[in-house]
Amino acid sequence: MVLEAIRYEQGSLQILNQLLLPHQTEYEQIKGSEDGWHAIKAMRTRGAPAIAIVAALSLAVELQDAKLSENAEEVSAFIVEKLNYLVTSRPTAVNLADAARKLKRVVEGASKASSSDGPSVVKAYCDAAAQMLISDVSDNEAIGKYGAEWIEKVAPGKEVSVLTHCNTGSLATAGYGTALGVIRSLHANESLKRAFCTETRPYNQGSRLTAFELVHDKIPATLITDSMASALLQLKGSSERITAIVVGADRVAANGDTANKIGTYQLAITAKYHGVKFLVAAPRTTIDLETKSGADITIEERPGHEMTVMKGPWFEAGRVDLDHVETVSIAAEGIDVWNPAFDVTPAELIDGIITELGVVEKGQNGKFDLTFAMEAHNESVKPSTVGGL
Numbered sequence: 001m002v003l004e005a006i007r008y009e010q011g012s013l014q015i016l017n018q019l020l021l022p023h024q025t026e027y028e029q030i031k032g033s034e035d036g037w038h039a040i041k042a043m044r045t046r047g048a049p050a051i052a053i054v055a056a057l058s059l060a061v062e063l064q065d066a067k068l069s070e071n072a073e074e075v076s077a078f079i080v081e082k083l084n085y086l087v088t089s090r091p092t093a094v095n096l097a098d099a100a101r102k103l104k105r106v107v108e109g110a111s112k113a114s115s116s117d118g119p120s121v122v123k124a125y126c127d128a129a130a131q132m133l134i135s136d137v138s139d140n141e142a143i144g145k146y147g148a149e150w151i152e153k154v155a156p157g158k159e160v161s162v163l164t165h166c167n168t169g170s171l172a173t174a175g176y177g178t179a180l181g182v183i184r185s186l187h188a189n190e191s192l193k194r195a196f197c198t199e200t201r202p203y204n205q206g207s208r209l210t211a212f213e214l215v216h217d218k219i220p221a222t223l224i225t226d227s228m229a230s231a232l233l234q235l236k237g238s239s240e241r242i243t244a245i246v247v248g249a250d251r252v253a254a255n256g257d258t259a260n261k262i263g264t265y266q267l268a269i270t271a272k273y274h275g276v277k278f279l280v281a282a283p284r285t286t287i288d289l290e291t292k293s294g295a296d297i298t299i300e301e302r303p304g305h306e307m308t309v310m311k312g313p314w315f316e317a318g319r320v321d322l323d324h325v326e327t328v329s330i331a332a333e334g335i336d337v338w339n340p341a342f343d344v345t346p347a348e349l350i351d352g353i354i355t356e357l358g359v360v361e362k363g364q365n366g367k368f369d370l371t372f373a374m375e376a377h378n379e380s381v382k383p384s385t386v387g388g389l
């Protein structure tokens, strides 16, 4: 069985409610852009590529049922307004804004075609949104392949262990995953000894979601808390020696500074200290050339209760009762809370950025040249991946 975060066919969109995982597998029907906005905001669906695709498809299902004007320009304006609304759901991941920009271009182009009318603009939009779901999987498979090859070269002829953070797998994308796709590729190549995943506080995407995917795919894996990462990297002589830390990204600035799940920055620092490679895996659409550096990235702050309250099934005498889900407070009442969802890792701590076209390393000037990503933003709908960088 393949893990599917997003189920779509024309006129119907379902998302796997990720707040219930790993204990309950429940799909939720998304009937339109408002449902899509709320599912993204509440993180029932999450991960940079997945939120862009769910936002795009939520509007596609709404348009199938809506009674719209026959006038192409009016329909185009309606779609643009809805896209502007969807972009407000979460600010940090650039994939959502990038998808909206491309879809606006599609409908504006379609509305100017000589024989255009309302239905033809809707069709152009729905086709382009559906294509985003398809091309994300092939991009991720290419990221997995290039990332695995790069890591295998660091430790030739040896099985490697890698550490990852947050969830970047099938649940965060249309399928296969980015950083978790690299782990899947290493496992498929029989060069993975063990994957380690952090718990990823405060929302536990690592222990709830990444661990769920690793167990599901029978990949040898171990869960650690975020605070154990440095101790793990210190195990130099051990057979569990970590070769690389591989993480995803919500936005890579033009200079390579990378916003990703809170806790990524401290992993990059400890990787540098311990001489462990630190890699970012992301499609080119996550590279935002308009954002000059990490200082220009808006970091989303989440409500305090996501840190101070935990939800889980009742547990007693070694038995988990899935029918009895409890919410418990794990912090002193009245304490102030700071809950940024992401942090920025400076480019100087990153050894390589794995994209669907290959792995980018720094040039002789010690800087990343990411201008090759420009093309990915200019394509209205991405064609399949070709070749290496």
Ligand SMILES: CSC[C@@H](O)[C@@H](O)C(=O)COP(=O)(O)O
Pocket: 046, 047, 048, 049, 093, 165, 166, 167, 168, 169, 172, 173, 177, 178, 179, 205, 247, 248, 249, 250, 260, 261, 262, 341
């Ligand atoms: C392929 S997913 C890449 C990133 O979006 C991922 O690493 C991450 O930080 C997800 O954060 P989340 O808050 O769960 O949406």
